[in-house]
């Protein structure tokens with residue numbers, strides 16, 4: 166396990182330093198390969214980071230952005246991660262970035278998996294940076310321990326980049342990047358705030374089964390940087 170921990174005194178400092186680090190990574194990717202790719206998570210934690218990152222002065226027209234997971238709701242629904250990204254990240258300078266949604270017009274997430282995979286395949290990979298959140302049940306992206314699809318999501322030989330997930334402890338059908346797709350990243354960040362989440366992570370890393378605490382499946386297999394503040 167290679168977990169690098171970057172702790173900050175407060176959320177404001179974390180936001181500032183994290184946004185600067187991501188901007189550097191994206192610039193490096195653009196310089197090296199012409200385009201850069203960024204995968205972000207939904208939830209409440211990244212809101213301030215999105216706002217700070219959106220103001221960074223870089224060639225956003227060369228940046229592709231997608232989500233680590235999406236709830237299968239219309240973009241007009243407040244639960245939509247696409248809405249969250251469009252309102253908070255794809256603004257200011259970052260409005261020039263290309264957004265690749267995981268959600269499509271299909272009724273069910275399962276029917277949308279092929280379209281989501283095609284979108285992801287259009288991005289430069291390995292992803293330059295991928296940011297994960299974590300729930301207090303140890304889920305990351307939408308790899309929920311409660312779901313019947315968890316083994317498929319963690320299957321390193323599935324050949325799939327996206328999976329439909331129906332959590333029983335959270336609302337909405339989801340679509341999630343799979344574990345192999347998540348790991349196909351140059352820089353993986355876990356973005357957490359608060360003592361509670363740090364404790365959940367520490368407990369999970371203390372030998373929990375990966376299907377019970379899916380965040381550990383990522384940390385067990387790749388270098389991950391934890392960006393944390395109280």
Ligand SMILES: O=C(O)C(O)[C@@H](O)[C@H](O)[C@H](O)COP(=O)(O)O
Nearest residue numbers: 206207208209210298299300306
């Ligand atoms: O629900 C989503 O869309 C996610 O991407 C999910 O994995 C999220 O990152 C965690 O549930 C943490 O959510 P909070 O930041 O709201 O605590």
